[in-house]
Amino acid sequence: MPPMTLPPEFSLIARHFRPLAGPGALDLADDAALLDPPAGRQLVLAADAMVAGVHFLPDDPPGTIGRKLLRTNLSDLAAMGAAPLGYLMTVALPRGTPDAWIAAFAAGLGQDQAEFGLKVLGGDTVSTSGPISLSLTILGTVAPGEALRRVGARPGDEVWVSGTIGDGALGLLALTGRLPADPHLADRYRLPKPRLALGQALVGIARAAMDVSDGLAQDLGHLARAAGCAAEIRADSVPLSDPARAALAADPALLPRILGGGDDYELLFAAAPGDADRVLAAGRATQTSVTRIGRFLDGAGVMVLDGAGQPLDLPAAGWSHFA
């Protein structure tokens, strides 16, 4: 009675994904994972999907693709002020995906697991006749009632943003030949930097927060709408990286792309004017740059002002899947 031969996905999972599994994952060999929720903490849960050709380029290095999805989910935790706990991931791959591709994909995830201190709890690997499709559910924790929320900004609060804006959107242009090649911008498109430490440091300081994924202008609209107020920002106060600043100087028509292109994964948040020093201290403590770019005010909508304080008419409202 020889042991039955198992189908190839079992070996694929055992070789590439089992080494990534945390203790509760039961070696990815059971029907589900078991997890003791940390005592006295509230769970924070988010799920994101990524499809080749939509969220990443089909020829992106496989080692960055899983990391990008993990990092966009970590960015959701950062936006809530949460600490990572673990994740589950499903992977739909075309039949015939080379084993080396899967190995590099998993190795990238392993790097990020070490960097961000979490492990995989479970998942599923299936075949598809279409493009590579990934989905990830992340679990984090926060002290009960302390999560940062999108709702909470008030007229008079200041608008802050972490890091630099527009790099991801310009990186996509650079990777697709519409801008000169640029390693910094390409890297920012492929590997977002979830601002976990800053998010946690802003608990009790920021009145509202979210991460910028669909474009600064559109996402600021979410904070304003949740607060029932308006927001205005100065375009020239939006923090740009040196490569983004150079690209904008060469082609001022890139401004809507920078402010609306998405893929930033920076934190966008509101703080009372009197808390500016605390915000700056949180940035210093977490080695994350933070920049004041505008304010919330009575009314509705988002206005972007030029250097003379005049409203700019920006064509793009942000990324849409179904426009």
Add this chain to the structure above:
Amino acid sequence: MPPMTLPPEFSLIARHFRPLAGPGALDLADDAALLDPPAGRQLVLAADAMVAGVHFLPDDPPGTIGRKLLRTNLSDLAAMGAAPLGYLMTVALPRGTPDAWIAAFAAGLGQDQAEFGLKVLGGDTVSTSGPISLSLTILGTVAPGEALRRVGARPGDEVWVSGTIGDGALGLLALTGRLPADPHLADRYRLPKPRLALGQALVGIARAAMDVSDGLAQDLGHLARAAGCAAEIRADSVPLSDPARAALAADPALLPRILGGGDDYELLFAAAPGDADRVLAAGRATQTSVTRIGRFLDGAGVMVLDGAGQPLDLPAAGWSHFA
């Protein structure tokens, strides 16, 4: 300053998915959901993906597609003896998917949310150039240390299965014109019945358990392998529905499909011979049929015996995504 126009997926989510959201989902309007883990319970977590043309038929009624994925995940909870808590779902749809399709898809999920007592906590809706791709992460709870596991069967234990086997695989044949149309079999392919009540009733009785998703023979191999032993079952003791029995009588060559085709989502479990009465009582208490179909024994592998006790040589080892 008029409010900015939001892209169509926001309206899609607000109209179809927000009504399904549980309290911790924050109206699906924040970066993540918040959940207070039930005190004194262990979390149980599983994720499954489904792709049109692989796990369901592209022309299946949209109202059954989301329910099938939810139910396959609930079946994973059932296999662990867990109770449902909530779920997150990501949906990748071709651009141009009709709004009516999405409405029916969401309505089906709503039906099952009511039937199984859980609500959606979060998710993501994206576009794809390929087939519809869904992913769902389910959360459940179990008393700490009480979860049913795949490991634990011992030589001498009996092999039990719930419900009937083969209906889902024959339903797929019926839906694709390879068997005569049959509403019962089609329904079993499209809408698995997660055995949640039975799974919970088997805690403390079953020594090992899993759900049958890849075919009875292959999945029994998992229980045997986890236990470091062998298993044998009698083909004629495997419970069949009337339509499956009739199909098998008409074409005995369907046996490998019935025992290996998958899509059963029944519970397969091990119990000590002395616990047979407790197993039967658990079945009665939960109004779920349970049938003893074989036993675990020393050795390795799975043997399927005919009515005369002779080993059958079954060609199919179970469903594979990458064979």
